[in-house]
Amino acid sequence: MGRMRQAGHRSGRARRPVWLTLAIIALAAGTLVYRSGFDGAIERADGERGPQARNSSTQEAEQELHGAESETNEGWGELTEIAPGVFESTAGLVYKPGSREGHRIDHVLRHAEDAPERPIHGVFDGGRDEIFAVLDEAWSIARQRGPPVKIERNGQRTTYTIDMGRRVGYVGGGAGLRNGYPAASHIRLVLEDRDVITAFPLNP
Amino acid sequence: MEHFGICAACGQGAKRLRACASERHFLILCDECDAAWFTLEDEAPTYLKQPDLPCPACGASLVQPPSRWATLDEIRQLGWGDDLVSKSE
């Protein structure tokens, strides 16, 4: 069962006028903001099963909107339900229903742990929140189209291979077992438009 | 896990034989990125429409039940048993 977590409070934010806060509250009304629990089980705050969500407090919704405007890493990896079952991350990645796991969130989270039966299987460091945060960081780098990013396009599909410049996980699966589970410093992000098809750490 | 090798499109997934939800057709599908191939000789993948991945032959989903991975027996009956890189009996 998913472990519900509260979005962390952030320090150092500038105060904004009351009218602006009220406007943001109005905009955020009805929006679900969630931070995920780790074990892949998904439970909405309204009791329905489905991509994980919980009702946010107004303050958290306000923080989510604030984070979306920012290019800093504050709030990266937070997912907001923008349509039923459709979640957008702080950096703008979109996770929709799909895949044999039922939702792209769960498809990506297969890479939260090793899968020895697979021939190769990148495994992210950290838990669920860290995974969606590092994917947002990778996407932010990819959008800058700098040298650490390799981009391949095929129709509406784009594959980004991003050099994160540090360890972000390890190579698992059969290949990992044979090679001593080497550290992985790149992230491959497979998108259709901004919709995440899959993402995993690797050494290209 | 039966598969025909690593998907060249994503470099991560295994190319596996998938039965569509009508269970009348089989397609090679990457279990990571959903790249699809009609034959093992095809190099360029096809990308079916997300999220349901409709079967090119009948439109039935390659994701929704009762779509499933083909059994080893089915792979052998199709004559592709020798092309498997890995198989578990």
Ligand SMILES: [Zn+2]
């Ligand atoms: Zn693939």
Ligand SMILES: [Zn+2]
């Ligand atoms: Zn079919």
